[in-house]
Amino acid sequence: MLFNTLSLSALVLVPLIAGAAALMIRPDRLRRGLLISAAVLHFLLTITASGASPVLGGWLALDSLGHLFLGIVSLLFLVAIVYGVGYLAREKQTKEPGRVDAGSGPLLVNSRESWLTGCLLFYLSAMTLVCVSNHLGLLWVAIEATTLASAPMIFFHRRPQSLEATWKYLLICSIGIALALFGNFLLAVSTSIITSGESPLLLDQLLLQAVHFHPQWLKAAFVFLLVGYGTKMGLAPLHTWLPDAHSEAPSFVSALLSGALLNCAFLGILRAQQILNASGLAAFGQELLMGFGLLSMGLAAIFILQQPDFKRMLAYSSVEHMGILALGVGLGGTAVFGAMFHAVNHSLTKGMLFLVAGNILSVMRTKSTAEVRGLSHLMPVSAALWMAGFLAITGSPPFGTFLSEFIILKAAIEQSHYALAVIYLLILSVIFVAMASIVVRMVQGVPLRAREPAAHGESWLMIASPLVLCVLILILGVYMPDIFEDLLRDAATVVGGSA
């Protein structure tokens, strides 16, 4: 079928071409229209893409794991963009650019909106390429491209702090990615026993021949890939860029960074784990993943305690959840299913929380948790969503996150990792208490200073997107559609889990 052959290329090319066009389009309305239509088209292509045939000689292919991650990226992008367009329109109207959600500080001129739009679309294209590439070299190129496309978005406000965040992000992630390239070369060396000749890094072929690879070189390759992509994914102790970038970017960009970008880097690690599984060295990778996972969770808990900045609190919570994902895959068995489910839940929840944080910031004009009080008086809908988001992200029932975190816990107990299960629960409860004390104080009480309630009320553009995400997480908590469950199951099997 023609459609099947074209759909993978179209997924990558649609945002790429739209992005190039956006750089040149002058009228704001037309450009924003293009952005939304590209996002809608991308989403439609994504949900119809199952069974798409490989293109470029097998370089681009969509397996269920890639499809799951692509679905997360596409859905989150669409929802965040609808919010983002409203945000950009408000930003244009105010006489104080950068004030809508940049917090206090000197006024500076934003970057051009056409640049932001172009980068957003390039970023979508690069993330799509990450999900559909079946060649480890191409995967590397795509992950580095996501860094480069997202860096200009972080310094949209051009404030000194956003420059600082962008610099750290670019430098630390580029170093990480360079290490991952080293990992790819090491992997190629480990395959050199078998001289099959043509492109040695094609994933399908690697998986078929992995048993014959040189184990020591393969282990070294995995370590470098894990550290390299782990930097981008935000695993502790390589996460240092993450809180800065997430807190300084415009809020809908933070939502995309946390919900989509981190997953893409995780996909790189999962591909490496797939090869280890096929070569019979699964345990080596799993132990490392468990170690990094627990460390990330623990470190995040320490920084969430008494965190004075609510966007940084969300950023550290992303570190925590990336830790949970790594831990789930490291445990293996049913926990992998839990991790896949958790990836979806985390992306939706964190996307929602960052969007609501953007609303709070635009009214309170501060990121300080100490100066925000009485949200329920000032902006009732956002306050309710903020509270719901907090309950969801900490894994309270009836949200989807509760189920996925529970599945991972259950797997840990079933495999008699009792100590690990206790530590896991302990960290989760510390984070629950720490976030509760911050969030509840923000929502309740009396506003500190007399502030006019949101200048033009809470417009539907500010509310609709987070509300949609909130409803989705609630639905996932009580009812899982069969198609979705099959996709999760297949994806988990790809990474060596059992359902």
Add this chain to the structure above:
Amino acid sequence: MQDLLFVLLILTGFVFLGSGRMQFGIRTVALQGILLGLIPLLGNLQDLWARLTALAVLSLAIKGMVLPYFLTRAMHKSKALHEDNPFVGFTASMVVGIICLGGSFWIASRLPFIDSSQPKMAVAVSLFIVLVGFFVIISRRKALSQVLGYLVMENGVYIFGVAFAVDVPWLVELGVLLDVFVAVFVMGIVIFHISKSFDHIDTDQLSSLTG
């Protein structure tokens, strides 16, 4: 012939460590890019000659000419002509370099080689260059020095690939080149903005975001 290139690459590493003048550093990195482009051309290659040559020339042009030109412009715009006050002095840096070199050769001698035709020298040089790049990134203050360090590190990784004649498809190789190019380009733009809003590009003073 290749051995000579590797020796020259080691020398560029030391020159890079011992110099504080930005222009000199940029030229050293450019020279390294040119040497790197020459390695595959001097190896024993019979097949795919045209393709390899085209890629080598392209890599040579980008790493040896385009990026240095761009970095020189960034240097003049940000008025950072000299690394005034690095965390580790230049003489001490040379000593660190010697330790790195010894360590690299030691590690390379202990790696399990699959067959004897594989070049141990190349692995050692590759590791050494990566370590030099990494050390410069953490021991210098100026953002421009850190970009140079990143480029050196990337070169080191690349030496490894070339030396093992890892058959990287041209599409990937082009992609890697493009990524490095865009990375340096974006870093250059950020440096320009940093110098505009802070009047300097000392990264140790970019420290308002913590906790």
